[in-house]
Structure formats: C-alpha cells, structure tokens
Amino acid sequence: MTTSRLLLLAGSLLASNLLPAPAQAQLNPVALARLASNGAMLAANAQKSAPIQRIDPTFWWVGMKNPKLQLLVRGAGIGSSKVSLKYDGVTLDGVQPLENPNYLLVNLTISPSAKPGQLALEFKGKKTVRYNYELRARTTPQDPTKVQGVSTADFVYLLMPDRFANGDPKNDYIKGMKAPAVARDSMYSRHGGDLKGIADHFDYLRQLGVTAIWPTPIVENNQPKASYHGYALTDFYAVDPRFGSNAEYVSFVQQAHQQGLKVVHDVVLNHMGTQGYLFQDAPAKDWFHQWPAFTRSNFRDAAFNDPYVSGFDRKQFGEGWFDTSMADLNQSNPLVSTYLIQNFIWWVEYTGLDAYRVDTYTYSDRKFLMDWGKAVLDEYPKLGMFAEAWVQGTQQQAYFARNILPEVDGFKSNMPAVLDFQSQYAINEALTKDAGWTEGINKLYYTLQADWLYEDPMRNVVFLDNHDMSRFYSVIGEDFAKYKMGLAWLLTTRGIPQLYYGTEVLMKNFSDPDGKVREDFPGGWAGDKKNLFTNRTGQEAEAFNYVSKLANYRKTHPALHAGKYQHFIPNEGVYTYFRYSDAGTVMVMMNSNKDEKTVDMARFAERLNGFSSGTEVTTDTALPNLKTVKLPGRTAWVVELKK
Numbered sequence: 001m002t003t004s005r006l007l008l009l010a011g012s013l014l015a016s017n018l019l020p021a022p023a024q025a026q027l028n029p030v031a032l033a034r035l036a037s038n039g040a041m042l043a044a045n046a047q048k049s050a051p052i053q054r055i056d057p058t059f060w061w062v063g064m065k066n067p068k069l070q071l072l073v074r075g076a077g078i079g080s081s082k083v084s085l086k087y088d089g090v091t092l093d094g095v096q097p098l099e100n101p102n103y104l105l106v107n108l109t110i111s112p113s114a115k116p117g118q119l120a121l122e123f124k125g126k127k128t129v130r131y132n133y134e135l136r137a138r139t140t141p142q143d144p145t146k147v148q149g150v151s152t153a154d155f156v157y158l159l160m161p162d163r164f165a166n167g168d169p170k171n172d173y174i175k176g177m178k179a180p181a182v183a184r185d186s187m188y189s190r191h192g193g194d195l196k197g198i199a200d201h202f203d204y205l206r207q208l209g210v211t212a213i214w215p216t217p218i219v220e221n222n223q224p225k226a227s228y229h230g231y232a233l234t235d236f237y238a239v240d241p242r243f244g245s246n247a248e249y250v251s252f253v254q255q256a257h258q259q260g261l262k263v264v265h266d267v268v269l270n271h272m273g274t275q276g277y278l279f280q281d282a283p284a285k286d287w288f289h290q291w292p293a294f295t296r297s298n299f300r301d302a303a304f305n306d307p308y309v310s311g312f313d314r315k316q317f318g319e320g321w322f323d324t325s326m327a328d329l330n331q332s333n334p335l336v337s338t339y340l341i342q343n344f345i346w347w348v349e350y351t352g353l354d355a356y357r358v359d360t361y362t363y364s365d366r367k368f369l370m371d372w373g374k375a376v377l378d379e380y381p382k383l384g385m386f387a388e389a390w391v392q393g394t395q396q397q398a399y400f401a402r403n404i405l406p407e408v409d410g411f412k413s414n415m416p417a418v419l420d421f422q423s424q425y426a427i428n429e430a431l432t433k434d435a436g437w438t439e440g441i442n443k444l445y446y447t448l449q450a451d452w453l454y455e456d457p458m459r460n461v462v463f464l465d466n467h468d469m470s471r472f473y474s475v476i477g478e479d480f481a482k483y484k485m486g487l488a489w490l491l492t493t494r495g496i497p498q499l500y501y502g503t504e505v506l507m508k509n510f511s512d513p514d515g516k517v518r519e520d521f522p523g524g525w526a527g528d529k530k531n532l533f534t535n536r537t538g539q540e541a542e543a544f545n546y547v548s549k550l551a552n553y554r555k556t557h558p559a560l561h562a563g564k565y566q567h568f569i570p571n572e573g574v575y576t577y578f579r580y581s582d583a584g585t586v587m588v589m590m591n592s593n594k595d596e597k598t599v600d601m602a603r604f605a606e607r608l609n610g611f612s613s614g615t616e617v618t619t620d621t622a623l624p625n626l627k628t629v630k631l632p633g634r635t636a637w638v639v640e641l642k643k
Helices: 003-015 021-026 029-048 195-199 202-208 246-258 311-319 334-351 366-379 394-399 421-432 441-453 480-490 538-556 601-608
Strands: 052-056 060-062 068-075 082-085 090-097 103-110 117-124 128-137 156-159 212-215 235-239 262-268 271-273 326-328 355-359 384-387 461-463 496-500 564-571 574-581 584-591 597-600 613-616 621-623 628-631 635-642
Touching: 052 128, 052 334, 068 334, 082 090, 195 212, 195 246, 202 538, 235 246, 235 334, 246 262, 246 334, 262 334, 334 366, 366 384, 394 421, 394 441, 421 441, 421 461, 421 480, 441 564, 441 574, 480 538, 480 584, 480 635, 564 601, 574 597, 574 601, 584 601, 584 628, 597 601
Parallel strands: 060 128, 156 212, 156 496, 212 262, 262 355, 355 384, 461 496
Antiparallel strands: 052 068, 068 103, 082 117, 090 103, 117 128, 271 326, 564 574, 574 584, 584 635, 597 628, 613 621, 613 635
16 A cells, blocks of 8 residues: 555544554554644545645644635546635636646635635536545744744754754654665765754753754655755655655754744755656656756856856756755745745744745745745745855855845845854864965954945854854864854854854864764764763863853853944954944854964944953953953953953
8 A cells, every 4th residue: 555545544543543553553654643643634535535646835724914816636537627716805716727637726814814724625627526624723923932033142063964963763664665774875866864852952952052053954855865864855745855844844843942042944946856756657747947968057056146157157047956856846836936035934833933934045036035035034024044155255155135235137136144154264264274365363353344235244053064064163173262263253243153063072073075064963863972961071071161151141142142243454463343232232252363462452432432440251361451451362351350
C-alpha cells in the first residue's frame, strides 16, 4: 500500500477512533507526521474525495487582510472539473485549468464576514468529488507572544537541526524516504538531530544569552543526497518528518516563546528540490526555468544591476539553476508568485514564528521580491525579515536592503535587512592582517562608514561565520586572544548579532570539501564521549563563559543594543567606538597589534566628557583613569563608563 493511501486510511480510522493504540505505534511515521498536521479534516476528506491528492494551501484563515485565495488542487484528471461551492462570505471567482490535467486552480474571495468552518467544494467531472476545505480562525493578531519580530535587542543563534542534538531517535529513519538511514560518520548523510533535540537544550541557549533561534530549513527535503541541510525542499507545507511533524513544530515555537526565545524560520524562495511533487509532476512547464541542457547560475549578482551587463549573463544569473538537485522556480509566472507568497504567509499564521531569514535572496525575480516582501509585511508588520545577500561591496549589499539608492530597472528593495557579509569580511581581515591605510582594522572602519547607504543599518545581522563558511576560530589561527576580540566586536557593534552553533565552545574547521564546519555539537547524541552542553573545561569553558557574560550584559544594557554608534578613525592599529544612550555609555577599544599600545584618551573627549572612570565588563577590572590607557596587544576592552 502506498504512503498516500495509508495516510488516508489511517486518517479515517483515527478520526473514527477505530485504530487501536498498538496499531498507531506501527504506522509509517510519515503518515503520522502528516496526520498530526491535518487532523481529522484529512480523514473526513479521505472518505469523500480520494481522487484529490492534496490542496495547497492545506487550509486557510478567515480575517486575512488580503481576501483573495488561490487554491492549487492536485488529483488525477481534476483539471477538467467544474467547481461549485456554497458558503456564506466566500465567493468563487473562477477556476483555471493548467497545462498538466492533474491540477486545477480555484480562485476564491473570503470576505471579512466569513466565519471559520468547513468549506464544501464540489468538483464535477467524470465523477463528482467533494472536499471539505478548512477555514480557521486567526490567532496571531490577538496573541502578543506570536510574530514578535527581531530587533537589535536580540542575540540570534544559528544551528543546523540535523547536527545539533538528537532528541527523538525514533524519527531517525523514516521508511519510504529517499535518503539512507543515519550515518554520523558521513558528513553528507543525515545524523539524526531534530526539533526535540533543540528544545531539550533551550536552557543551554538561555544560559548563553541567546534570545532567538535560527534553525536551517525544517521543511521536508526528501532528496536522496545531502538532504540534511534543508535547502532543497520537496514539500512547501510539511516539516521534514525526520525533524518532527507540523504539529510538533507549532509546539516547538510555542515552547520557545514560553522560554523567552524567538524563532527565525529559514526560507528558500529561489528554488526547490527536484524530488518534490511540484517538479516531478509540474503543474506546467513554465513553473520552472527551462534550459536545453542543465545550466548553472553564474553566481554573479552584479548582473542584477550592472548597467553594461549582457542579457545572457543576467539571464544565467537569475534563471540558471543553483545546483542539479535544485530546480529554479519561475517567479515571473504570477501563479508561481502567488503560490509562494501564500505559503510564507501560511507558515507565519500557522506557527506564530517571529522572523524570516531568506536564503539566496539575490537570485530571485526582482518584481517577485518586491511583491513577496510587501504581501508578507502587509499581513504581518511586526515580522522580522533579513536576507542572505552574499555579495561583494557595501553598495551592492545595500542594493538588496531598504536603502537610499535610486530605483534600478524597476527594483527598489523592501527587504528590511540583510546578513552583513561586508562587516564579516572586515572583522576577519581586522584579525588576520596588519593595519594599513584601508587594510586590517581600517577595513572595519570603512565598512561601517558606508552605512549611510542603508535606510537603517541597525537592522542588519552581523556575524563571524555560518554554515557555508570556514569557522571563525580556524580562520584566526585558533588564537584565543583574537577569538575574544571577535566576540567582543560581535556583541557590541551596531546591528543584530548572530552566532553559529559551537562557536561558543571553540568548534573549528574549514569549509568544503570536507564539510566539517557542519559537525555534530558534542553531547547532542547519547553516548558522545564529550558533552559540551554540560561539561566544559579549559579554554572551551573560558570561551563559553566569555560569550555568556558579554551576551547577558548586552541584554540588560540598552546602550549596547539600542544606543547610538560613534567611532573614531583607527590610529596605529587601535579602533575605538562608543555605544551610548540616556541609559549609559559603553566604550569599546580594539588593539589589533601584537604589542601593547598607549592611547591618549584626549582624542575621545566629545564622548568621554563627564565620565571619570570605567569598568571593563568581561573581567570586572576597574579603570580609574581615563586620561591615558595602556591597551594590551590583541585585546578588546568593553568599558562601561562611570561619572
């Protein structure tokens, strides 16, 4: 029996309370995961509408700001059906057959007067099929714990669910899925981490000072190879059952909120996995960018706004595939655009998540990016959003965020913020190269000097490394003094700081080809020889304590997350900046030299006026004299100034 037929049968039995508990325990976990998401509604539809395999969105809500709803109906030969409905407050605007006869678009208008309930849809073809489509009551508008957004007060922790912790070994292997079983000795296989594993360590994250969790994508990736990373989704509306069910993800978000932690949902707009049903049985050829032979993107984002670009280069950048397993979505097709927009509204309303991190943002159709951003933010003004813009140059990075630049070819980004790759390049150079006129620590100065390009640079997310890069500790040569300098900068500079999992315990290694930057967190699996969640010694303990102390200090001192930023041009390899507000002033001094530097503080008089002493907050060391300071080599001081 196929998974889909088992799902329908099990749903029917569960809804009727006819399936004994022992039998439930033996069910295919894929079936149980999907039943948990769709509940008795799916079982009821199974009895009446077996020819309909699915409808996307899987359900919707009354009271949305946009009353329009596009249903993508999939079923054998459903495309030739005539559709009717009778439901107070819901109007059928029409249907649209697609190139593939197994699909039909049903367009609805849901008026503000519509009530939650079961919308009975009738499809008349060779047979009459009825489907009860669920309209739910919204919960996000009246619940302040949902869709909280992210701000400069947050400290974001990026992790890969498959590599963080295995909380439920029973979901390690899911029968019927294309990837082999767990193989922790292979960096490109699944290792078994899941949502429960993350939730089991909420206390650890809170102790560290984290306020927001960013897991890499948790949606289904039913791909035969490298499915663990999540960036080749195969079902827009399902959590990968090896991480948990849809219902468990909703519970995960709720638990995080109860623990004072926000959730950032990682999304991919540009492409999807080639094993997904939307590609394998595409609604129409023009749902994806087609080439005579496989054509990879040239990855040259400059083609997006180069005034001299060739048409071929621009087309290859935006329409070339990211990889052989990642089909490039044709977002210039308005039907595809609407499908994607509705999906990402669906996830917010369904889970109450707080923010979106948008993968490969620069590769998508420009009109679609503006339409998507507007539609999502119109519905959820408080939703946090920041995009991956892995580009060269601050002006190019600013182009993809809200900025002061003119419109180019009809594109004016409405993305509130970006991941700040430019400052990441700069802090790494500051810690690995000697100071020059524009090199070393001076690159950090010039990068931040260009913040005038952004509408609000404080919204940008700053970081030292991520899952696609060599780990920070390895890049700086495993120099612990430089490590503390980098973390001091991360947690005191402008913007929203993001830490990659394991950085706080000195996880190391370089990026491809070995993939070891995505190693398992030690202690996340039963039987691990080392458990850095609970037992840290030596420099691993010192590193964790340093991050924890500074992050928790930042959390309680508004000057560091809400204060203004002022810096002074680096002098002899020393960079000094201030974060200040009515609540206080913090001075940060970074000495990139090997040797101690004596700094005449008179240069900073405009910010030091009224302050006579200070305390270095990571060591609790008093600085009784602010006239002259001897700053040790390879050191960053974070000083709370006192009057």
